[in-house]
Amino acid sequence: MISVAILGAGNVATHLFKAFSKKEGVFVSQWYNRHIDTLASYKNEVDVIDDLSQLKDADVYIMAVSDDVIANLSSQLPFENRLVVHTSGSVSVYDIDKKHKRGVLYPLQTFSKNAEIDFANVPICIETINKACYPLLKQLARSLGSPTKRVNSDQRRVLHLAAVFVNNFTNQLYRIGHEITESEGAEFDLLKPLILETALKVQNHSPFTAQTGPAKRHDKKTIKKHLKALENPHHKNIYELLTESIQHTHGRKKL
Amino acid sequence: MISVAILGAGNVATHLFKAFSKKEGVFVSQWYNRHIDTLASYKNEVDVIDDLSQLKDADVYIMAVSDDVIANLSSQLPFENRLVVHTSGSVSVYDIDKKHKRGVLYPLQTFSKNAEIDFANVPICIETINKACYPLLKQLARSLGSPTKRVNSDQRRVLHLAAVFVNNFTNQLYRIGHEITESEGAEFDLLKPLILETALKVQNHSPFTAQTGPAKRHDKKTIKKHLKALENPHHKNIYELLTESIQHTHGRKKL
Numbered sequence: 444m445i446s447v448a449i450l451g452a453g454n455v456a457t458h459l460f461k462a463f464s465k466k467e468g469v470f471v472s473q474w475y476n477r478h479i480d481t482l483a484s485y486k487n488e489v490d491v492i493d494d495l496s497q498l499k500d501a502d503v504y505i506m507a508v509s510d511d512v513i514a515n516l517s518s519q520l521p522f523e524n525r526l527v528v529h530t531s532g533s534v535s536v537y538d539i540d541k542k543h544k545r546g547v548l549y550p551l552q553t554f555s556k557n558a559e560i561d562f563a564n565v566p567i568c569i570e571t572i573n574k575a576c577y578p579l580l581k582q583l584a585r586s587l588g589s590p591t592k593r594v595n596s597d598q599r600r601v602l603h604l605a606a607v608f609v610n611n612f613t614n615q616l617y618r619i620g621h622e623i624t625e626s627e628g629a630e631f632d633l634l635k636p637l638i639l640e641t642a643l644k645v646q647n648h649s650p651f652t653a654q655t656g657p658a659k660r661h662d663k664k665t666i667k668k669h670l671k672a673l674e675n676p677h678h679k680n681i682y683e684l685l686t687e688s689i690q691h692t693h694g695r696k697k698l
Numbered sequence: 699m700i701s702v703a704i705l706g707a708g709n710v711a712t713h714l715f716k717a718f719s720k721k722e723g724v725f726v727s728q729w730y731n732r733h734i735d736t737l738a739s740y741k742n743e744v745d746v747i748d749d750l751s752q753l754k755d756a757d758v759y760i761m762a763v764s765d766d767v768i769a770n771l772s773s774q775l776p777f778e779n780r781l782v783v784h785t786s787g788s789v790s791v792y793d794i795d796k797k798h799k800r801g802v803l804y805p806l807q808t809f810s811k812n813a814e815i816d817f818a819n820v821p822i823c824i825e826t827i828n829k830a831c832y833p834l835l836k837q838l839a840r841s842l843g844s845p846t847k848r849v850n851s852d853q854r855r856v857l858h859l860a861a862v863f864v865n866n867f868t869n870q871l872y873r874i875g876h877e878i879t880e881s882e883g884a885e886f887d888l889l890k891p892l893i894l895e896t897a898l899k900v901q902n903h904s905p906f907t908a909q910t911g912p913a914k915r916h917d918k919k920t921i922k923k924h925l926k927a928l929e930n931p932h933h934k935n936i937y938e939l940l941t942e943s944i945q946h947t948h949g950r951k952k953l
Contacts, residue, residue, distance in 0.1 A: 510920065533920050551888050553895055553910055564891040590888075598884035604924050605875035609889050610896045611911035612940040613868045618905035618947055620860035629853035633806050633845075634864050635901050636819040640808055641865045642897035646890050650873035655808055656866035665765065665788050669859050677943055684939055685867040688932055692873055 445469050445583055448501040450516065452476040454554040455530050456507035462562050464488065468586045472501050496521050503528060503583060505548065506539075514538040526576055532603025535596060536570050546571040546580055549599055550589070553610055562587035568594045568602060619678055626674075651692065658689035700724050700838055703756040705771065707731040709809040710785050711762035714842075717817050719743065723841045727756050751776050758783060758838060760803065761794075769793045781831055787858030790851060791825050801826040801835055804854055805844070808865055817842035823849045823857060874933055881929075906947065913944035 447469060449456050456474075463469045471489050476482050479493035492498070498520065504527045506516055513529045520527065523542035532549050539545040547570040554560060567584040569591055571577045577593065584591040594602065617638060621631045644653045657665040666686060673679045702724060704711050711729075718724045726744050731737050734748035747753070753775065759782045761771055768784045775782065778797035787804050794800040802825040809815060822839040824846055826832045832848065839846040849857065872893060876886045899908045912920040921941060928934040 510917070533923055552892055553899070555899070555908075558899075564895065566888045566891060568888065592885065592888055594884060597882045598879075600923075600927060601878050601882045602884050602888060604927055605878040605884075605886075605889055606892055607911055607913075607924065607937075608871045608878065609875040609893050611909065611913055611944065612936070613871050613893075613896055614900070614905050614909050615913075615940055615944050615947065616863045616868050616871070617900050618909070619943070620864040621905055623856050623860040623863065624853075627852045627856045629849060629857050629860075630847065631860075633821045633823065633847055633857060634860055636821060637807055637861055638864050638868075638897050638900060640819065641868055642893050644808070644810070644813075645869070645872050645893060650869050650876050653810075654866065654869050654873070656862055658862075658866055658870075662765070668788055668855075669862065672855060672859055677939075677946060681867070681939055681943060682862075684932075684936055685870055688874070688936060689866065689870050691932060692870065 445503065445579065445586070446472045446501045447583070448473045448475065448498060448504045450475045450504060450506045451508035452478070452481040453507060453509070454556055455550065456505075457556075458554050458560050459505065459507060459530075460485070460489070462560070462587050466586050466588075469583065472499060473497075495519055498522070500525075502526065502579060505530065510534045514540070517543060526579065528580065532599060532606065536572060544573060544576050546576050547599065548580060548584060549594075549603070551602060551606060562589045566590045566592060568592050568599055570594055570596060570599055616681075619681065622675070623673075623678070654689060654693060656689075658686040659693050661690065700758065700834065700841070701727045701756045702838070703728045703730065703753060703759045705730045705759060705761045706763035707733070707736040708762060708764075709811055710805065711760075712811075713809050713815050714760065714762060714785075715740070715744070717815070717842050721841050721843075724838065727754060728752075750774055753777070755780075757781065757834060759798075760785065765789045769795070772798060781834065783835065787854060787861065791827055799828060799831050801831050802854065803835060803839060804849075804858070806857060806861060817844045821845045821847060823847050823854055825849055825851060825854055871936075874936065877930070878928075878933070909944065909948065911944075913941040914948050916945065 449460055460471055463471050473490045473492055474482055475492050482491040485491055506513055506529045510531050513534050517527055517540040527539055527543040528546040528548050530548050536545050536547050549568040550565045551568055552565040567589045569580045581591050620634055624631050673682055704715055715726055718726050728745045728747055729737055730747050737746040761768055761784045765786050768789050772782055772795040782794055782798040783801040783803050785803055791800050791802050804823040805820045807820040822844045824835045836846050875889055879886050928937055
């Protein structure tokens with residue numbers, strides 16, 4: 444049985460708590476947050492605290508807090524030589540106070556406040572400074588049913604960066620699609636099967652192979668029509684830049 | 699029973715033929731292509747022809763051909779006053795020779811050569827000049843199990859444009875994610891659940907509501923780290939432009 448203390452009360456912390464609570468082999472011994480009120484609804488399930496000095500011995504302390512808080516919180520922990528990890532994609536493992544055994548459990552997924560999450564769909568990237576810390580973190584991630592991958596700092600950094608492209612930026616393209624369709628009273632709903640199919644395609648094919656459309660075909664006529672139709676200058680810039688990017692990837696002449 | 703003649707042998711034509719062949723209520727009477735060899739493997743299933751003068755009477759003639767060919771092919775058809783449609787998102791219905799009854803069946807989906815397609819996931823946008831042509835086209839699309847939507851020219855035009863954003867441009871963001879992860883020997887596979895979850899999220903939430911990440915949070919520190927990490931100037935430009943776009947959509951200060 445691995446004992447875990449969770450620090451923080453955001454989306455990741457909450458999803459981790461709920462998932463651990465349902466799984467065998469893991470026991471959340473304490474849940475800390477600066478504002479204890481946020482944890483009030485869990486007080487019958489777990490020892491909720493707002494005072495770091497109350498933290499008891501645990502196998503792993505998981506700091507699922509804002510990037511900016513990680514370094515400071517780790518220094519305030521009133522013990523040393525225990526395994527302390529953060530869950531951030533972009534913060535260095537060395538930002539954790541060096542009095543601890545240090546590691547990272549980076550769940551590569553987007554967490555919503557309300558939607559239930561199946562950790563089988565959450566790859567967990569594990570980074571440790573000391574190799575000896577790795578097996579326990581792997582066992583912990585596996586207990587959630589998550590695929591795990593050992594990564595180094597550079598790999599975690601590029602995964603986080605790539606995640607911004609495939610998640611936040613992609614979602615913004617959906618948003619632009621929404622704006623464009625609504626501008627003529629067309630229904631965004633009609634695009635939803637296409638959005639899903641585009642994401643499904645790259646589950647089994649490389650994005651390079653999956654590419655289609657006017658940019659790849661160098662279909663100047665359609666590209667010209669589209670640029671003319673785009674009224675919003677931001678949308679026009681994005682259209683031009685991504686068309687160029689596709690043509691750069693797939694060779695031949697420029698826009 | 700609706701009789702259909704298909705013209706063209708690309709992805710859309712082939713998927714339509716296969717789908718119609720399996721469905722009740724529709725009969726593909728002939729399949730035309732300029733190069734008959736392309737259709738050789740279907741000659742036992744349908745009357746394949748490469749000579750327009752051999753076209754017999756049919757309820758609908760579907761031109762599933764390249765945008766550039768539509769106008770010319772429609773003029774060459776050796777009959778008039780019959781229902782002739784194209785399947786393009788961006789070509790005007792008026793590009794079809796006015797000797798015909800004219801319409802558009804625009805399937806709003808990405809078609810791959812090999813992957814089987816379920817037309818239940820292919821919304822078909824229907825446009826007609828003459829209202830009287832609409833019911834037959836709707837019945838035809840419904841026979842495939844497709845959701846249908848009557849659209850006007852402007853709506854079809856913006857749907858096609860929006861499809862480029864949510865399909866081609868999104869796929870290029872996946873490609874960039876692939877390049878970025880591989881640059882450090884990290885695995886693109888780790889991003890696949892996130893890609894799928896991002897697409898699933900907007901099936902039930904607006905892209906506006908679904909947005910998360912450093913751009914929306916105005917997390918300058920992370921944005922700066924990311925821009926520093928991006929070596930490819932194209933990727934850097936795309937990062938900056940889409941970050942700005944998110945911040946424009948979600949208010950407050952600029953990058």
